[in-house]
Amino acid sequence: MTTPARMRPTRPAAHRVADLVRTFHLVTHGAPVPSDAVLTGVSLASNDVSPGDVFVAVTGLTVHGASYAEQAVDAGAVAVLTDEAGLALLESSGLAARVPVLVGAAPRALAGPVAAWAHDAPGERLVTVGVTGTNGKTTTTYFLDAALRAAHTTTAVLGTVELRIGEDAVESPRTTVEAPALQAILALAVERGATALAMEVSSHALALGRVGGLTFDVVGFTNLQRDHLDFHGDMEGYFRDKSRLFASGQARRGVVVVDDEWGRRLVAESPIPVESVATHVGAPEAADADWAVVAADIGLDGVGSTFTLRGPDGTLHTAASPLPGKVNVSNAALAIVLAHAAGVDLDTAIGAVATAHEIPGRMERVIERGEGFPLAIVDYAHTPDALVLALDAVRPITPGRLVIVFGSDGDRDQGKRPLMGEIAARLADVIVVTDENPRSEEPAAIRSAILEGVRSVRPDLVDVHEASSRAQAIRDALALAHEQDTVIITGKGHEPTQEIAGVFHRYNDRDVLLAARVERQGQQA
Structure with missing residues (x-):
């Protein structure tokens, strides 16, 4: 490869x-x-x-x-x-x-x-759009790419899941590659005829200068929620690094979702021209936003959502997200406005986003409900706020119990571990605590911190399980679940490896889940 x-x-x-x-x-x-x-x-x-x-x-x-x-x-x-x-x-x-x-x-x-x-400024020969924020970067970028492809014959997508030029893709080592690799990929994209780029930009990348030498035509901001505080120190430091994407010389114009206080602050402080997008129907910030979702029919059980987007001139536009849930209305609205700001006709952008393809590891339905099996979903949710959104989205499509498999990364923000445990204990029925990427930490210590949060809500630990092997945790969850239940496996999403004690092992939640289904079918035969 x-x-x-x-x-x-x-x-x-x-x-x-x-x-x-x-x-x-x-x-x-x-x-x-x-x-x-x-x-x-x-x-x-x-x-x-x-x-x-x-x-x-x-x-x-x-x-x-x-x-x-x-x-x-x-x-x-x-x-x-x-x-x-x-x-x-x-x-x-x-x-x-x-x-x-x-x-x-x-x-x-x-x-x-x-x-x-060295590469003759390849970014200047592409329409470049960067997306930052805690949650939603990947989904928004894929929605955005769908819109860009409607106006450009060949596009490039760089982010957490893959590095793709046209139809040629490789696994991505991180959300944003180092600056020399980025510039080489942009040069290759230009060589292959690409004319537009949709790219995720992480806070680490901004702090470490990985997008240095590239001035984006348009940049977008999704939200800011607790994550990576081991690196940034606190939320103020996290915001400061995220806002680097909106610096003069780093971008020409921006689009900011103002559903949280950080987005509203970014609009107020941004040195470059920005458009604001409010996606919570009826929220106070919608009245002053340039763009606002003023009505939404939130889809469930795999059905996308439709919504009405009000433009700066007051015109109403009917739009849709191909993925269910409120969070994907926000991602779709931001992608549409970003694409339009990047030169895509508004109606074209709306139509393209509505038909965007499934995104790996983002509310990905791996096993459908039936024949004795529960609905089983893989999702990347790895922050407290993202976990709430994921469980809230799945609950309405769950006739029986909601079963969650999750953990928390090692060598990362330790404060979110009990918070994740509390959320799972409140919003799920059956809990299987396991490992994500322990890295150099002792896996049992990470699980213990999560379980402290679980105990604060569910002191008797009823329907709470622990598995030291993530693969075993998935098998356990599938064995515990009935047809009317839903199993959601969060935290790793699309990731193709698991890092334990400094060693990367080939591993993917989707693959393990499918193997567990085959194993269970063999046992039932």
Whole structure:
């Protein structure tokens, strides 16, 4: 399978290293820069360097990237771009004598602009739309892509699930790839004839400069809810990093959902022009919003929702979300307005969003109710607010009991664990607590924190189960459920791996669920 790092243009631009030094006011050390030295790419990862790359060595969490520069040079790097600390490492190792060392004050911040320059600013040859927010980024981006495809022959989608150009896709390693990989993918997209991009932009990416060197034509904001506080510190820090997407020079215009206080604050503080979208019918903020959902018929049991969207001129438009639930009315409304702001005819955008395809791991119906089996759904909900929305959406289509399988990630915000437990205890009937991605933490300790929250609501722990294996938890849930019940498996959604003690194991909730059904059918035969 092609890796994101290898998604590069087959006909890369070529620039002189000397011009890079001059353009970005870098200071050269080590081996002299040959007058004819040419660079054809940029990389932050030493094991993904191709001949002709400039290797950007930045300070890591534990080790400086310059420690891996020898691997990069052996792979064909023509220069190393780093800081003073990196220079010291290269000089002490003797590697500086082999390769030009280009020193800048903030190499991580330079990585994006340098990569954009190296690839001749591919983002300027695409209509680019970025979406940020805690929940709804993936769904909104897929809805948006459907609208863009109605106006553009070839589009690109970059996000949590996949990196896709036209019909060619690979698994995505993270929500937003590193800046050099992003610029290379954009160059490849242009080479393949793409003219529009829909992209998820994470708060980590904004804080770490992964979208540096790209100015979006339009950016969107879904909501801000508790998540990633281990990284951002608190909600104020989280908001500050999210709002970086709306900075002058990062985007030209924006569209903001104002259903929460953070969206309303973003509209008030944004330095770029923004349009506001209110999606809660009858909410006070709807009166002052540029766009507002003024009526909605919320679909259930796999049926999408229809809604009426009021435009800035007061005109009413009938629209639809192909997915059920209030949250997807919000996602669809934002996608429509984003597409329109990006140049898509409004009626065309409305029609395209209404027929968008199913999104992996987002309220994905894996097993339909019948023949003794419950309805079984996989959903990515991994924050307290998203879990409430998911369970509230599933309850009306559940004649019997609501069974949930869930956990919480390791090495992430620990404060949300008991909150997730409380929510599950209030809104579900049967609970199976298990692992998500424990990472370096002890899995049992994470489950214990979740169970503390469960006990605060359900001290007797009736209908509460615990499984140390996520696959076993899914099998247990399917065995516990009857035909009139609904099983919802939350937290991992589309993810193709599970990280335990630093090791990534191939794993997918949907695959395990289907295997559990086959296993149960065999037992019944």
